[in-house]
Amino acid sequence: MANLLDRWTYRTTPTVVFGRGCLDELPDHVRRIADGPVLVVTDRGLLEAGVVERVTDVLADAGIDAEVWYEVEPEPPTDSVDACAEAIHQTEPAVVLGLGGGSAMDTSQIAACVVTNGGRAEDWIGVEVVRKPGVPTISIPTTAGTASEVTGNAVMVLPDRSNKMTVVSPYIYPQTALIDPALTDSVPPHITAATGMDTFCHAAESFITKRATQHTRQPAADAMRRTLEFLPRAVADGTDREARDQMSYACLQAGYTLANAGVILVHGLAHAIGARAGIPHGVANTLCLLPVMRLAAEQNPALMAELAEPLGVSPDVSDETERAQAGVAVMERLVDQVGLPTRLEEVGVQRAWLPDVAAATLTNTRVADNSPVQPNAAELTSLLEGIY
Numbered sequence: 084m085a086n087l088l089d090r091w092t093y094r095t096t097p098t099v100v101f102g103r104g105c106l107d108e109l110p111d112h113v114r115r116i117a118d119g120p121v122l123v124v125t126d127r128g129l130l131e132a133g134v135v136e137r138v139t140d141v142l143a144d145a146g147i148d149a150e151v152w153y154e155v156e157p158e159p160p161t162d163s164v165d166a167c168a169e170a171i172h173q174t175e176p177a178v179v180l181g182l183g184g185g186s187a188m189d190t191s192q193i194a195a196c197v198v199t200n201g202g203r204a205e206d207w208i209g210v211e212v213v214r215k216p217g218v219p220t221i222s223i224p225t226t227a228g229t230a231s232e233v234t235g236n237a238v239m240v241l242p243d244r245s246n247k248m249t250v251v252s253p254y255i256y257p258q259t260a261l262i263d264p265a266l267t268d269s270v271p272p273h274i275t276a277a278t279g280m281d282t283f284c285h286a287a288e289s290f291i292t293k294r295a296t297q298h299t300r301q302p303a304a305d306a307m308r309r310t311l312e313f314l315p316r317a318v319a320d321g322t323d324r325e326a327r328d329q330m331s332y333a334c335l336q337a338g339y340t341l342a343n344a345g346v347i348l349v350h351g352l353a354h355a356i357g358a359r360a361g362i363p364h365g366v367a368n369t370l371c372l373l374p375v376m377r378l379a380a381e382q383n384p385a386l387m388a389e390l391a392e393p394l395g396v397s398p399d400v401s402d403e404t405e406r407a408q409a410g411v412a413v414m415e416r417l418v419d420q421v422g423l424p425t426r427l428e429e430v431g432v433q434r435a436w437l438p439d440v441a442a443a444t445l446t447n448t449r450v451a452d453n454s455p456v457q458p459n460a461a462e463l464t465s466l467l468e469g470i471y
């Protein structure tokens with residue numbers, strides 16, 4: 084692992100604006116990028132909840148025209164991203180504004196690149212395949228979870244629904260991320276739990292990837308500590324503003340490390356399961372977190388003992404194996420506290436799918452190769468059997 088003073092590369096969104104109420108600053112950030120109309124890319128739920136209006140009102144007050152495309156689909160398939168690209172093509176905005184959870188932000192970021200690069204969304208799957216910058220984007224998250232606003236990765240479901248695949252490119256980063264925790268205040272408990280667990284998985288997984296550096300471990304550790312303390316509070320009481328603010332900040336920190344150190348087989352399995360079963364990303368991650376971490380504790384206790392510190396395991400537990408196990412126990416408690424499903428059967432996954440899920444997971448070599456443990460397809464299948 085690279086130390087702080089070794090060589091490393093770090094990427095993030097050029098302008099990150101954070102803080103309760105910072106939505107007010109949106110017009111300044113639009114104008115800094117371009118003088119022209121905005122296309123808001125969002126979903127119908129946020130439109131009906133009045134969240135889109137809050138954003139378009141801020142723009143209108145500043146004399147900035149905005150149109151709204153509200154057809155974003157959850158866990159977006161590639162053809163939905165193509166439809167968004169077509170909307171951008173038709174409306175010719177100066178800035179595309181992704182408003183929502185990961186699905187809305189990812190859709191906007193890939194579609195903006197499709198417009199300038201040509202072809203279809205599926206053509207740009209892979210690492211650094213996109214050839215040139217997209218239409219300028221701003222990302223505004225309405226959940227504390229995916230951190231799409233500060234990552235150069237955007238995810239889509241393949242047309243045959245066999246897996247989710249990622250467009251990885253410096254051009255996927257928005258020009259500006261505007262993170263106003265007030266937009267998360269009305270998120271219901273089960274979505275708060277699922278998105279918050281996504282944040283936790285970004286932090287915990289990225290801490291132990293092969294690409295992790297001391298530089299990426301610092302925000303990862305910070306995100307884990309905050310999530311352990313504040314996610315249960317945000318789930319229990321959505322009006323707890325401190326918990327909301329802390330989770331938005333934890334999400335941001337986890338996004339910094341996710342974008343630069345990547346994730347492992349928790350996300351790898353979750354993508355393959357989520358694509359087939361159509362379950363929310365954070366729910367799928369929560370299902371896969373414990374089996375993958377238990378396997379890592381078994382096969383690489385030295386590494387998992389390092390993860391124990393940000394998980395709050397007492398320094399008095401000095402034995403490597405015991406520290407690794409104690410860390411897993413902390414994660415088991417968190418999963419229990421947030422009250423999400425823990426069995427695949429509960430979320431509509433069919434037992435017959437498991438070998439295909441395992442095989443699809445291993446085709447995602449970017450994630451599989453970054454993992455500190457390397458189970459084969461049969462081992463992955465039995466891991467999934469264990470949580471069926």
Ligand SMILES: [Fe+2]
Binds near residue numbers: 281285350364
């Ligand atoms: Fe994620």
